[in-house]
Amino acid sequence: MNNSNSKQPNKFTRFLRNNAALLLLIFCVLAITAVVLAVTLTRNNNNVVPDDPVSGNPDDNKPSDVTPGDDQPTTPSKQKIDVYFKSPLEYTKVGLEYTYGPDHLFVWKQTLNEWSAHKAVDLHAEEGAEVTAMYDGTVIKADSTFGNGYYVTIDHGDGVIATYASLKDLEVKAGDNVKQGDVLGYISTTAECEYKEGPHLHLEVTLNGEATDPMPYVNGEVYRTIEVETKA
Numbered sequence: 001m002n003n004s005n006s007k008q009p010n011k012f013t014r015f016l017r018n019n020a021a022l023l024l025l026i027f028c029v030l031a032i033t034a035v036v037l038a039v040t041l042t043r044n045n046n047n048v049v050p051d052d053p054v055s056g057n058p059d060d061n062k063p064s065d066v067t068p069g070d071d072q073p074t075t076p077s078k079q080k081i082d083v084y085f086k087s088p089l090e091y092t093k094v095g096l097e098y099t100y101g102p103d104h105l106f107v108w109k110q111t112l113n114e115w116s117a118h119k120a121v122d123l124h125a126e127e128g129a130e131v132t133a134m135y136d137g138t139v140i141k142a143d144s145t146f147g148n149g150y151y152v153t154i155d156h157g158d159g160v161i162a163t164y165a166s167l168k169d170l171e172v173k174a175g176d177n178v179k180q181g182d183v184l185g186y187i188s189t190t191a192e193c194e195y196k197e198g199p200h201l202h203l204e205v206t207l208n209g210e211a212t213d214p215m216p217y218v219n220g221e222v223y224r225t226i227e228v229e230t231k232a
């Protein structure tokens with residue numbers, strides 16, 4: 001018994017001695033693996049844990065936290081935008097066209113029974129259709145003449161003056177400031193010179209005092225670049 005008892009520890013001791021280097025190596029590998037695992041897990045945790053609150057909480061607070069921060073620097077800044085002239089009415093057809101200029105093409109004016117220049121365009125619509133300002137401006141005249149009927153002349157700035165004629169029931173008076181789209185009056189046949197043409201708007205435009213074709217304005221091809229303050 002003693003022999004056998006003493007032999008077993010001897011065998012184990014011998015095994016330890018013979019394989020000490022191998023055991024040490026295995027221990028080292030295990031230790032290194034443990035350290036690497038620990039570091040990796042810690043890093044992952046560091047990445048994951050802060051990410052969740054960062055992406056979660058700001059999502060909830062974004063409308064209140066982020067928006068004011070973004071707006072504060074942009075509120076006082078100015079932005080340039082293009083504002084186009086727009087048609088003064090929804091016309092059904094163009095009657096007499098603009099025929100003034102170097103070519104001097106005359107048009108037949110059945111009311112006057114003659115061929116003559118037409119420094120305007122006639123935009124036809126039903127009697128009573130609304131006529132609106134093509135652009136912001138100041139009313140210079142709101143009156144009536146035999147030839148043009150009731151008319152409104154607006155200074156649209158930058159040398160552009162438009163006369164909206166053959167109207168009735170004028171909605172503006174001289175000195176009024178109008179905004180684009182404001183109603184000036186209504187389609188009629190009050191222009192005695194053109195009453196046979198039917199209800200229409202007789203629209204004249206002058207640029208720096210010279211008659212010019214109104215259609216680019218009516219078609220919204222003319223624009224101005226203006227500065228506006230950007231607000232939330």
Ligand SMILES: [Zn+2]
Pocket residue numbers: 096118120121122194201202203
């Ligand atoms: Zn006309």
